[in-house]
Amino acid sequence: MVSIVKTVLLGLGNVNQRLLKILIDKKDEIAQKHNLSFKIVGVVDSSGIAVRTRGFDYQDLINLKFNKGKVNELDCFLPKAPEEIANCVEADLMIDASPVNLKPNNPGLHLVKSAITKGWHVVLANKAPLVLAFDELHELALKHKTRLAYSATVCGGLPVINVLQRDLKFATLNNLWGIFNATSNFVLQHLEQGGTMEEAILEAQRIGAAETDPTLDLSGQDTANKLYIIMKSFTDFDGTIADIEMEGIQNVNAEQIQQAAQAGTKLKLVAAAFHKKGKWQLSVKPAPVAADSFMGSCDGWEMGIEVKTDLYESISMKNYEADPTGTSAAVLRDMIDLSR
Amino acid sequence: MVSIVKTVLLGLGNVNQRLLKILIDKKDEIAQKHNLSFKIVGVVDSSGIAVRTRGFDYQDLINLKFNKGKVNELDCFLPKAPEEIANCVEADLMIDASPVNLKPNNPGLHLVKSAITKGWHVVLANKAPLVLAFDELHELALKHKTRLAYSATVCGGLPVINVLQRDLKFATLNNLWGIFNATSNFVLQHLEQGGTMEEAILEAQRIGAAETDPTLDLSGQDTANKLYIIMKSFTDFDGTIADIEMEGIQNVNAEQIQQAAQAGTKLKLVAAAFHKKGKWQLSVKPAPVAADSFMGSCDGWEMGIEVKTDLYESISMKNYEADPTGTSAAVLRDMIDLSR
DSSP: EEEEEEEEEEOOOHHHHHHHHHHHHHHHHHHHHHHHEEEEEEEEEETTTOTTOOOHHHHHHHHHHHHTTTTTGGGTTEEEEEGGHHOOOOOSSEEEEOOOOOOOTOOOHHHHHHHHTTTOOOEEEEHHHHHHHHHHHHHHHHHTTOEEEOOGGTHHHHHHHIIIIIITTTTTTTEEEEOOOHHHHHHHHHHTOOOOOOHHHHHHHHHTOOOTTTTHHTTTTHHHHHHHHHHHHHHHHOGGGGGEOOSSSTOOOOOHHHHHTTTEEEEEEEEEEEEETTTTEEEEEEEETTTTTTTGGOOEEEEEEEETTTTEEEEEEEEEOTTHHHHHHHHHHHHHHHHO | OOOOEEEEEEOOOOHHHHHHHOOOOOTHHHHHHHHEEEEEEEETTEEEEEEEOOOHHHHHHHHHHTTTTTGGSSSTTTTTTTOOOOOTOOOOOEEEOOOOOSSOOOOOHHHHHHHHTTTTTEEEOOSSHHHHHHHHHHHHHHHTTOOOOOOGSSSTTSSSSOOOOOOOOOTOEEEEEEEEHHHHHHHHHHTTTTHHHHHHHHHHTTTOSOOOHHHHHHHHHHHHHHHHHHHHSSSSSOOOOOOOOOOSTTTTTTTHHHHHHHHHHHHHHHEEEEEEEEEEEEEEEEEETTTTTGGOOOOSSSSEEEETTTTEEEEEEEOOOOOOOHHHHHHHHHHHHHOO
């Protein structure tokens, strides 16, 4: 008996595009192994809302974006603001893969809150709601008996959040460091190879890996967002994103990269969390790492993390992801976990 | 409201010793976060069975083994064969951390089956039942509405099985390779540094990392066992352990290690799975890996795996574990997962 999960898509960018593609490719497997079928009853982008209770054809939505179309070109378009979606359709689940907007109290955050209040489960690929309101969203979900999942917000398909929360659930973090932004890691590798920052950014945008605004990647903000989400998910850290010391790679130059190489190291944009005098010290900044270390092995389109805990000594993970498919697959695993 | 989970321990070796220590250290956290308390109502070793329905004191069991005692020295000892445990006490959960015995239809395997038949959940740190009867045990558990968990059987605390089954659940494996036996990896590193195999094995036994019979480590059998469990858990592989081509490191010599180093590689005991003409090709054998690769970065007391799938490109994980605490912590995460 296959359960139909009425699903709303927020954003029709790279992540949700590839999600639709996976839903087509793995439709039978999802039905057979997990007894689930996801019916897209609503789509939202900056142009507005479209609702179809009998469900959109996945391929139609892929074609719409392929042709540079927007939601307001669909025949079931409703002339309403995006944040009204929760009043426009009945659904079980919302996928938020809209662009990161860190402005306090922005409409996107309200939209997520209104979905939770309606009793919808929410899968986030968008980090902003967690960075702006981690505790508030979790309390709201508890109150309305819904659940949040967000394994796609940190390092694409690498299951960092799931491993920390599920597998290391009663371990205590001593310290961690990681490389959480593949675009800036690719830029640094391109500089190592004698290229320019501009070329690398254009390539990252071409393959759909860069954030819509690459400043988020290069400034360290995207890395800080992920470090914040990790700390809130796995430790007693109760500060804000502003507690993370942050320096980006915008001003890194070829000379610094060469100096690092001469010392047997590589310059990386490193996120780190350490305890100092009973307080968490969190930072994101360019730093040299030993070329033959695990961190040094994370090159180009790789992201990685190393965690030290009381029970597990050291656990390291990395992935290679040159397009957003892994992130979309992570969204799907969360959709399945929440729907069972 | 804390639920009491009546638990039987099979084996009182290194893994269950450290499990008892963690149960003492994390008692409050397990009760607060997971609403669980594990009451040890039975213990079994090669000397027999001891049962105490009001529960053993964790520290008493640690002290018993610390003083080289056996279960038959406990005042609640029952003069019965170990495999009769399921008829001697009421329980919810059994932890099998007894030594690996790969003889077909051995008493240990029957013991696990009788526990499942009684409706007990079973956590395995012992690989043998899975290697001998993977499908049969899963079918039996389904029939008796109990569950098996065995995340501690592969790479200690590294959550290989959980990541493959839960996080990569609708991905299809293209290929994988890994270093699954820390003792042999430590032996190879010790040879690299000019030491002897005998010294390295003694050290591995001293810290409690080697299998009771180190032949299992050196022959590649332990690695093959883990590869088999991975393939049965994550792919459509339907062969037996005998389908794995196996060669150990017993005959590796210093000259081979030096030759590998001169070529910029390291000799490792590598497990690999590839598709060839629609069939799985599985092997365990000494092989050179690039020194600056992820596999090359797994040294000494490290184990690691790299998997390539259709959706996630490449995901790699490794851990450093110089004593069995991570394995014991993995047993505890399985105990919690099964008890909720």
